[in-house]
Amino acid sequence: MDRNIRTVDDVLKLMDELFAPEADRWTSAGATWWDGFYTDRTKPVPFFVAKPDESLGSYADRGLIAPGRALDLGCGPGRNALHLASLGFHVDAVDLSPAAIGWAEERAREAGADIRFHCGDxxxxxxxxxxxxxxxxxxxxxxxxxxxxxxxxxxALLERSLAPGGHLALTCFAAGGMGSELDDADFYRESGLQGGLAYTPESLRRIFSDLTEVELRRMHDEPAESPYFGESFLWTALFRRGAPTPAAAAE
Structure with missing residues (x-):
């Protein structure tokens, strides 16, 4: 008889198990699946290119973000982490896959970029x-x-890691363009993520309602000769965390 659930963490891990083996894609066990994905670097995967997202370049060009400390989640082969470093950010980059981290480290060495890479969840x-x-x-x-x-x-990661006044720059599947449009509850009935979840602008605004929206739009398509990566089946969004009130800052 299993009666071991007593924390939110226990609940989350139990729910992860509903998606096994697909859960490997977001837990520390995911190295095997993602390593297989990244092993063949010649595959025609759009984001294997050594180019940053056009949205990231746009935010910097328009002064919406400024150099500071940056965390690149799911950095893959490091294309956006390298761009952030070139802009003057001090960068931590995280990915589950040792193969992806190894590729990113190679790119960083070739570029002479000082990036702290972390392999894990x-x-x-x-x-x-x-x-x-x-x-x-x-x-x-x-x-x-x-x-x-x-x-x-x-x-929770944003709550503990994003500085007051800091920004979340997010790129994700757009409903009508890419990803599954099942309701949240249906993913548990299906026990699978259907390749990834699509989002609407309204759902993103609701999920990140504790942050202030700076911009939310479709990513621009970028031609092959562009220095940037861009695919219009993606949303790109920039949210800002409000600075603390004077009273809160004094506590």
């Missing part, structure tokens, strides 16, 4: 392992691979 990393709080948390493609219950973990 971002939700399990301690504040001692990271260099936050962060002025920017960047996520291009991690959020839409999480099951609904892991949004709790994601929001």
């Amino acid at each position: 971002a939700f399990a990393l301690t504040t001692a392992e990271l260099a936050g709080p962060y002025d920017l948390i960047h996520d291009s493609g991690c959020f839409h691979h999480l099951p609904p219950h892991r949004r709790v973990s994601y929001l």
Whole structure:
């Protein structure tokens, strides 16, 4: 008889098990699946290119973000982490896959970029392992691979790691463009994520309602010769965490 649930963490882990083996894609066991994904670097995967997201370049060009400390979630081969470092950010980059981290480290060495790479589950990393709080948390493609219950973990990560006045830069599947449009509850009935979750602007605004929306739009398509990556089946959003009130700051 199993009666071991007593914390929110216990509940989250139990719900993860409903998606086994697909749960490997967002837990520390995910190295095997993602390593298989990243092993063949010649695959025609759009985001294997050594280019940053066009939205990230746009935010910097328009002065919406400024150099500081940055955390790149699900960094993959490091394309956005390298761009952040080139802008003057002090970058921590996290991914589950040793193959992805190895590829990213190679790119960083070639570029002479000083980036702290972490292989593991971002939700399990301690504040001692990271260099936050962060002025920017960047996520291009991690959020839409999480099951609904892991949004709790994601929001908790933002709460403890995003500095007051800091920004969340998010790129995720857009409803009508890419990803599954099942209701949250149906993913538990189906016991699968259907390749990733699609989001509407309204759902993103509701999920991140504790943050202030700076911009939310479709990513721009970028031609092959562009220095940036861009696909219009994605949303790109920039949210800002409000600065503390004078009373809260004094406590």
